[in-house]
Amino acid sequence: MKLALKELGFYKFRYTLVTVIILLLAFLVLFVSALAQGLSKENVSGIEKLNSQNYVIQTGVEDSLSKSQLNDSQIDQVKDIKKSYPLTISMQTIKQDDSQSDLLFANIDKAKQPKASEGHFPEESNEVLVNEKLKGDDYKLGDKINIKGSDTQYEISGFTKNLMFSHTSMAYVNDEGMNKLKPSQTAVIAVNDLTKSEKNDINDIDGAKVVSEDGLKDAIASFQAEQQPLNLMIVFLFVISAIVLAAFFYVITIQKTSQFGILKAIGTKTSVLVMAILVQIMLITLIGVVISIGAMLLLNTVIPVSMPFYLNTNLMVLIAVLFLVVAFIGSLLSLVRVTKIDPLDAIGGE
Numbered sequence: 645m646k647l648a649l650k651e652l653g654f655y656k657f658r659y660t661l662v663t664v665i666i667l668l669l670a671f672l673v674l675f676v677s678a679l680a681q682g683l684s685k686e687n688v689s690g691i692e693k694l695n696s697q698n699y700v701i702q703t704g705v706e707d708s709l710s711k712s713q714l715n716d717s718q719i720d721q722v723k724d725i726k727k728s729y730p731l732t733i734s735m736q737t738i739k740q741d742d743s744q745s746d747l748l749f750a751n752i753d754k755a756k757q758p759k760a761s762e763g764h765f766p767e768e769s770n771e772v773l774v775n776e777k778l779k780g781d782d783y784k785l786g787d788k789i790n791i792k793g794s795d796t797q798y799e800i801s802g803f804t805k806n807l808m809f810s811h812t813s814m815a816y817v818n819d820e821g822m823n824k825l826k827p828s829q830t831a832v833i834a835v836n837d838l839t840k841s842e843k844n845d846i847n848d849i850d851g852a853k854v855v856s857e858d859g860l861k862d863a864i865a866s867f868q869a870e871q872q873p874l875n876l877m878i879v880f881l882f883v884i885s886a887i888v889l890a891a892f893f894y895v896i897t898i899q900k901t902s903q904f905g906i907l908k909a910i911g912t913k914t915s916v917l918v919m920a921i922l923v924q925i926m927l928i929t930l931i932g933v934v935i936s937i938g939a940m941l942l943l944n945t946v947i948p949v950s951m952p953f954y955l956n957t958n959l960m961v962l963i964a965v966l967f968l969v970v971a972f973i974g975s976l977l978s979l980v981r982v983t984k985i986d987p988l989d990a991i992g993g994e
Contacts, residue, residue, distance in 0.1 A: 659928055662892050666932030666967070667939075669885045673878060674940045674955075674963050680874035681959060682952030687867040690750070690809035691860055693758045694731065696834035699860055700846055703853050707863035709809065710735070713829040718852045725845045728835045729753040734828035735812075737792040740781060744792055747774075748814045751822040756834060758816060763802025769820030771801035775813040779803065780950035789815075796824050806954070810864050832860070882970055889974035893925060897978040904985050917982050921975065929971035933964045 691709070700722050705711035714722075714730070722728050734749045749772075757765055758773070763785050765773050772789060778800075783789075789798045798821065807814045822828055838846075838854065846854050861867055897904075904917055937960050944955050 658896065659924070662896075663928045663932045663935075665888065665892070666885075666929055666971075667936045669881070669888065670933045670936035670963065670967055671939055673881045673885070673967075674936060674960070675943075676874065676878055676881065677959055677963060678940070678944075678953050678955045680871060680878065681954035681956075683870045683874070684867070685806045685954045686808045686811045686952050687864050687870070688809070688861045689806035690748070690814045691857060693807060694729075694752065694756050694834050696729075696756070696836055696857065698835050698838050698843075698854050698856055700728070700833040700835060700849075700852050701831075701855050701860070703851055707855050707859050709733075709831050709860060709863070712831045714831070714833065714852060718849055719830060719833065721849050722833050722835070722846055722852065726835050726838060726842050728833045729756045730830045730833045731756075732822055732828055733831045734822065734825040736825060739790050739792045740783075743781070745781070746812050747789070748809055748812050749822065749825055749828075750814055750816055751819060752816075752834070758804045758807055760802035761805050763800070766801050766816065766818045766821055768801075769818065769824065770797065770799055771817070772798035772821065773802045773804055773816040774800055775807040775815070776803045776805050776949055777808065777813045780948060791825070810866060882966060885967070886970045886974045889925075889929075889971055890977050893921075893975050893978040894981065897921070897981050901981075901985060904982055908985060914983055918979050921978055921982060922972075925971050925975045925978075926968060929968055930964075933967050937964065 700714070700718075701707060701709070702712040702714055702718075709731075710733070719730055729752050732751045736747055736749055737744050738747045759765075760773055761776065763773070774783070774789070783800060785800055785802070787800050789800065791797070798815075798817065804816075807816075817825075835846075835854070843854050846852065855863075907917060908914070940955060940960070944953070947953050
């Protein structure tokens with residue numbers, strides 16, 4: 645440790661440059677990862693808010709929530725088999741001055757209602773809880789939402805985070821509020837803790853079947869199309885990071901061959917030199933990653949709410965751990981080089 649810190653202090657400029665490169669690589673990986681998470685939330689956060697393991701959906705609609713329409717008979721049969729929560733939806737176009745946008749209105753049992761991050765859940769038929777994305781369109785608590793093609797109007801009673809489906813913001817209303825909207829449909833029924841027997845009984849209902857939460861997500865066309873290339877990009881960024889770090893550490897190690905040879909000649913153990921290199925690599929990698937996380941947290945405070953960007957603690961910890969692993973893998977060439985240094989050859993300049 646002492647040897648590693650002394651060398652870091654002596655070659656300040658060299659190791660500062662390496663730290664900056666690690667910082668930029670980590671920042672890029674964090675940004676792309678947060679973007680991928682943000683796009684994912686814009687597709688499936690409305691489903692995740694329901695917090696259910698399984699869903700009953702109409703057959704023949706390719707597991708698409710927006711296409712599914714369960715009838716009263718199917719709903720009653722499912723409820724007889726298992727306590728469940730029908731999700732009623734209605735796609736509407738809302739207008740604001742000269743602009744308009746789509747909004748997916750929804751209603752579900754109180755046990756599955758999303759929590760408001762600001763304001764409260766609708767208590768009156770003319771109130772609505774909306775996704776925070778609408779703040780990007782200058783909507784505030786108490787503002788009115790007008791439905792295109794009708795006189796129906798709702799007052800924003802609250803906002804909630806990450807409430808979207810297939811890149812469309814969702815809005816929650818109570819039973820009376822949903823009755824004002826036409827057309828509306830019971831899209832799916834959320835069910836938890838299904839036994840094998842209960843699942844078979846529901847699958848026997850004519851025109852209905854059970855799908856998992858993942859199955860419902862995968863049926864969203866844009867979900868897989870967006871996530872696969874972004875995840876592949878993140879993997880390649882880690883591979884590139886490993887190659888770049890390996891090249892830097894290896895070149896630095898070669899430049900210090902004669903120094904390592906002298907240290908070995910005076911009795912310094914190879915294990916001590918290996919440990920010194922590992923400490924240096926892990927320390928500068930950790931510093932670079934921590935600074936990049938700090939920069940990302942700062943960026944997260946100023947980034948527009950309309951941008952698909954989602955940053956959480958688990959993501960940052962995962963990226964930090966992965967970068968330390970990548971740095972270790974990248975250091976292996978340097979460690980092998982140190983173990984093979986012959987003191988006499990090194991001192992002789994070979």
